[in-house]
Ligand SMILES: CC(=O)N[C@H]1[C@@H](OP(=O)(O)OP(=O)(O)OC[C@H]2O[C@@H](n3ccc(=O)[nH]c3=O)[C@H](O)[C@@H]2O)O[C@H](CO)[C@@H](O)[C@@H]1O[C@H](C)C(=O)N[C@@H](C)C(=O)N[C@H](CCC(=O)O)C(=O)O
């Protein structure tokens with residue numbers, strides 16, 4: 168592709184482009200080959216500008232860099248494109264380079280519920296006989312596609328290459344998770360969105376965003392910058408009032424088609440929720456019509472995610488979405504039933520790794536407990552340390568027995584992470600080794616008890632001191648329970 172066409176797509180002046188041809192785009196100097204456009208981005212650990220010389224030596228056809236970046240001394244010149252917002256320019260260029268995208272693309276953001284909601288959307292479309300994909304923490308889920316990388320929101324170069332491949336394979340519908348990191352880093356700026364959803368905003372990722380205001384602002388970009396005017400915007404009306412007010416104001420200012428779901432919802436209102444043995448019956452009012460909806464999924468948070476997915480599907484042309492919802496099945500690692508012990512006690516695996524998610528999970532399990540509710544949990548290293556005592560407090564308040572263990576300590580001392588949790592969960596029993604903690608907790612279960620193994624959900628590895636070893640909560644539970652995986 169001609170460099171000048173890429174600069175145009177990114178809204179940059181074209182003079183620097185000359186006659187150069189671009190055969191690939193990357194933000195990683197190590198992946199540069201002859202003809203590649205190298206985006207030199209300042210990051211959290213390194214500055215891409217310091218790799219310009221290496222990229223040129225490898226044959227870069229052009230370089231994209233932040234405004235003001237000097238050309239390194241002694242390096243043969245190639246076209247240098249300077250942008251005030253180089254990450255956005257990169258995303259727009261990647262979109263132009265790969266061109267095709269599924270016609271109906273929906274983005275879902277919020278602290279919790281993104282993976283579940285995009286999975287439910289893919290399921291709804293598939294149940295309706297349409298080829299569909301979901302993209303996010305579980306990778307790319309689409310028939311015939313490998314899962315690929317598992318950032319919640321992929322980098323724009325990978326994303327647009329995959330979106331084009333999906334479109335070429337006839338996948339016309341896709342739902343994608345918009346993480347706050349992804350939105351902040353402009354990973355989605357080149358995506359042509361048909362609709363977007365916002366589930367909730369509670370504490371997470373403050374290490375990256377500095378505070379709740381920065382975290383919220385990153386998520387609001389989906390609505391104030393990325394979603395085209397007139398497009399449907401679905402909000403869970405039960406989220407915190409401050410964020411909902413922001414969203415409503417943005418929707419009004421930008422002419423978005425606002426749709427609200429939840430107990431306080433307008434378009435789909437949740438009137439009552441009746442837990443059943445393995446699922447729940449919802450009383451709802453949809454489009455002003457009272458009706459019941461039977462779900463094969465337990466837990467109020469799952470009901471909220473289903474209503475969000477249904478509203479997004481209806482808003483983008485699937486009127487039968489509500490009638491398909493009873494056929495939705497659970498998402499890997501999200502309130503996943505893992506095993507029942509001979510005495511009847513049940514074990515669930517879930518991805519709750521924030522204070523709110525733990526609270527919602529334990530509240531969802533409580534109606535099913537006739538004995539005691541147990542939870543095995545920890546907190547990830549190299550992530551917001553402030554959430555650790557809050558996670559401890561949520562478990563201390565809502566579970567009967569807490570087992571504090573390691574999640575992914577990454578580069579941190581696991582004992583210090585556990586101590587930070589225990590400060591707010593003093594009765595928690597500390598067992599660092601995760602498999603041992605699960606085994607001890609399972610051995611303590613009596614008839615009528617439920618154990619939640621929280622924090623790692625679908626994850627297939629545990630990262631300790633920077634090394635990831637195979638570890639799968641559900642597999643450990645099943646092995647201990649003597650159940651086939
Ligand atoms: C904090 C963060 O999001 N970092 C992501 C970001 O890295 P970065 O820009 O900070 O990169 P850096 O290492 O400082 O390097 C700066 C630049 O120099 C380049 N470089 C570096 C070395 C070299 O030899 N040559 C070279 O060109 C790098 O490619 C990069 O462009 O861009 C990288 C490439 O796309 C990502 O791999 C990396 O994700 C890291 C691994 C990560 O852990 N991200 C997590 C926190 C994340 O994004 N999580 C969210 C949220 C999950 C949730 O919702 O819970 C997600 O969407 O997954």
Ligand SMILES: Nc1ncnc2c1ncn2[C@@H]1O[C@H](COP(=O)(O)OP(=O)(O)OP(=O)(O)O)[C@@H](O)[C@H]1O
Pocket residue numbers: 277278279280281282283284304319344346366367468469471472500501502517518519520523524525527528624
């Ligand atoms: N709507 C919700 N409200 C509150 N908690 C939820 C909700 N949906 C899911 N959860 C909790 O959060 C966990 C993660 O859910 P899910 O993977 O769907 O969220 P996510 O937003 O994709 O998370 P991540 O940011 O890690 O990708 C679940 O296992 C559950 O404990």
Ligand SMILES: N[C@H](CCC[C@H](N)C(=O)O)C(=O)O
Pocket residue numbers: 319520546547548550574575622623626
């Ligand atoms: N996307 C989240 C996942 C957290 C999962 C949990 N197991 C942990 O390691 O903290 C993050 O990177 O913060």
Ligand SMILES: [Mg+2]
Pocket residue numbers: 281282283303304305319344
């Ligand atoms: Mg996710």
